[in-house]
Amino acid sequence: MSSGECITRLRVRYAETDAMGIVHHSHYATWFEAGRSDLFRQKGLGYSDCEARGAFFRVTELFVRFSQPARYDEEVVICTRISEVRSRGVTFWYEVRNSENALLVTGHTRHICVNASGEVQTIPGWLRQILTGGQPGIP
Amino acid sequence: MSSGECITRLRVRYAETDAMGIVHHSHYATWFEAGRSDLFRQKGLGYSDCEARGAFFRVTELFVRFSQPARYDEEVVICTRISEVRSRGVTFWYEVRNSENALLVTGHTRHICVNASGEVQTIPGWLRQILTGGQPGIP
Amino acid sequence: MSSGECITRLRVRYAETDAMGIVHHSHYATWFEAGRSDLFRQKGLGYSDCEARGAFFRVTELFVRFSQPARYDEEVVICTRISEVRSRGVTFWYEVRNSENALLVTGHTRHICVNASGEVQTIPGWLRQILTGGQPGIP
């Protein structure tokens, strides 16, 4: 695991399965989000602190490629990484594997930084530093 | 249908099913909520208007009794009724049937009126009148 | 509306919103699915009949581009179209607009045809004809 990656382990919930007996595809977006939350926390800043300071990351793009299904009660491993930071946006990359290390899903999400009123803004300096530097802590 | 009842028709989504091939029990709370939204609208006041005027109904109790499962792509009919209005709270009663009129689920939710800061408050007079009188329109 | 398109109208549920006050991005995959279900039905074949006949469409790719957020109690309009049919797979394209016709979201999903055991199979002839021809009815 490189310094910029974050690992999240989740147990598949019954509520996440569908009539095909596998995890419904809509839930991977939620798992990606759990990965992002952990990545923020690993960098020393909860995403809720981020919002409290007026920086919200609205999702502008979601992409998921499904290789193999996940099933109820399996433990899955989400690997999350920041793949690009721009002046007003950030891209996260994800990989989900099962406990036998088989690849289930890859994907990415793009986000734009908005303020509490929903207006697009430049990512504040303190936040940009955290996202790019990988240095924990808030100035 | 008595004047105080509201009928909502929904088509079961695949995402709402689980590995048992039936609608996961957690989704009925969401269907009840769709019924409440329609009931508010039928009384001439969207629940979002209600929130815009500073009256939020936080859920304090949820009860669901399951008689028969619902399945993907079925049309279900939710019947919603206000069963009690008190000074600071309101109780809704629900019945869900399938298209052949078989009873699937009954239940109720209790709610307490809070302001935008989450503090409990007496239900405002204009709202109480709408909830009890069944008269459409805002004074 | 061209003959190959299908229109689905949904009312945004409170449960679909998040702490940002807008519809959580994970729910669009579910709305797309509601659109696909309606498209199948419009072609004279419920997707559940499809499954009963041994043809399941597993999702292999999901893409969503978010232009503008949707909010609680809004009515949204999903436009669904089949954009490609191949020997073993099919691609659907979607557009979601609000009631004032503003574009909220565009996206696509790719699917592979599997049997009840989850093995990839060629799309059966009767199904291929329905998907490509737009002719209602089952031979």
Added chain:
Amino acid sequence: MSSGECITRLRVRYAETDAMGIVHHSHYATWFEAGRSDLFRQKGLGYSDCEARGAFFRVTELFVRFSQPARYDEEVVICTRISEVRSRGVTFWYEVRNSENALLVTGHTRHICVNASGEVQTIPGWLRQILTGGQPGIP
């Protein structure tokens, strides 16, 4: 913690919040289920093994009383206990607290044992022993 209790820790997901800024009430049913899954596992039997052996527990009743809301990124603790085992059904009791031990929610679920075809059946002896005795392992 008594020998019959099971503790589950979850981090609140952003997708679980709603426009009121708190966890949407429908998600507690899913958290209860995560608690049940862990309780089965603690007793030496995954619920998926249970299903593989032909014993399914369909939910017949759900009750939740909400005391205090949970918020994004909080860690919540679910305490799950079997409160009653009858010939064909079982009742689970739940308590959810936040990391400061404040009570958020209490509730129960009732379940009936059905076979793979959905027909009600007596709880098999091997399963009854596990549920009542608290002894890990399958005979």
